Amino acid sequence: MSIADELKKLEGLRWNGTLTESEFAQAKAAILAQLTPVPESGAADEKLGEHLAAVRYQNELERIDREWEQEREQYMTTGKDGSRHVPTAGDGLVTASFTGVFGALWTILAFSIMDFESNFGPPLVIRIVFPLFGAVFAAFGIWAGIQTAQKAEAYTQAHAAYQRRRAALNPDSFR
Structure with missing residues (x-):
C-alpha cells in the first residue's frame, strides 16, 4: 500500500468518526515517520509531491461528494413502501x-x-x-x-x- 493510499484510508476513518482528530494526527505522523530519509534529489521530492497532490485532490473530490450526498437527502422522497x-x-x-x-x-x-x-x-x-x-x-x-x-x-x-x-x-x- 502506498503512502497516499494509507493517508487516504486514514482520512476516511477520520471522516466517518472512527478516528478522533488526535488519533488521526498520531497515525498520520506514524505513517510519515516510516518514510526512509531520501537523499536530496529532485526526483524523490517530485515523486513525494505528486503523491501528496494526489491525496489532496482525492480528499477534495471526496469532500465534494460527501457534501452532495448530504444535499441530495433533502430532495429525496419516501415511497409508500418506505x-x-x-x-x-x-x-x-x-x-x-x-x-x-x-x-x-x-x-x-x-x-x-x-x-x-x-x-x-x-x-x-x-x-x-x-x-x-x-x-x-x-x-x-x-x-x-x-x-x-x-x-x-x-x-x-x-x-x-x-x-x-x-x-x-x-x-x-x-x-
Missing part, C-alpha cells in the same frame, strides 16, 4: 392527474346524487360537505403534484451544479 428515491417531474404529473381526476369525479358524482330541492335524504351539511371533499381532494392532489415537480426540477439543478463543481476541480491545482 423506499427513498429522487422525485421526477413524471411523479408530479401522475400525482396531479390521478388526484385531480378522482377529486373532480367525486365532486361531479356527489352533486349529481344530491337533491338540493328535496327535504328528504341527507341533511344539508352532508349535501355540502360531500361535494366539497372532492374539490378539496382534487386541489390538494394538484398542489402535491406541482410540489413534486418543483422538487424534481430543483434536484436536477442541484445535481448539475454538483457535477460542475466536480468537473471544475483540476488535479494540477494541488501541486
Whole structure:
C-alpha cells in the first residue's frame, strides 16, 4: 500500500468518526515517520509531491461528494413502501392527474346524487360537505403534484451544479 493510499484510508476513518482528530494526527505522523530519509534529489521530492497532490485532490473530490450526498437527502422522497428515491417531474404529473381526476369525479358524482330541492335524504351539511371533499381532494392532489415537480426540477439543478463543481476541480491545482 502506498503512502497516499494509507493517508487516504486514514482520512476516511477520520471522516466517518472512527478516528478522533488526535488519533488521526498520531497515525498520520506514524505513517510519515516510516518514510526512509531520501537523499536530496529532485526526483524523490517530485515523486513525494505528486503523491501528496494526489491525496489532496482525492480528499477534495471526496469532500465534494460527501457534501452532495448530504444535499441530495433533502430532495429525496419516501415511497409508500418506505423506499427513498429522487422525485421526477413524471411523479408530479401522475400525482396531479390521478388526484385531480378522482377529486373532480367525486365532486361531479356527489352533486349529481344530491337533491338540493328535496327535504328528504341527507341533511344539508352532508349535501355540502360531500361535494366539497372532492374539490378539496382534487386541489390538494394538484398542489402535491406541482410540489413534486418543483422538487424534481430543483434536484436536477442541484445535481448539475454538483457535477460542475466536480468537473471544475483540476488535479494540477494541488501541486
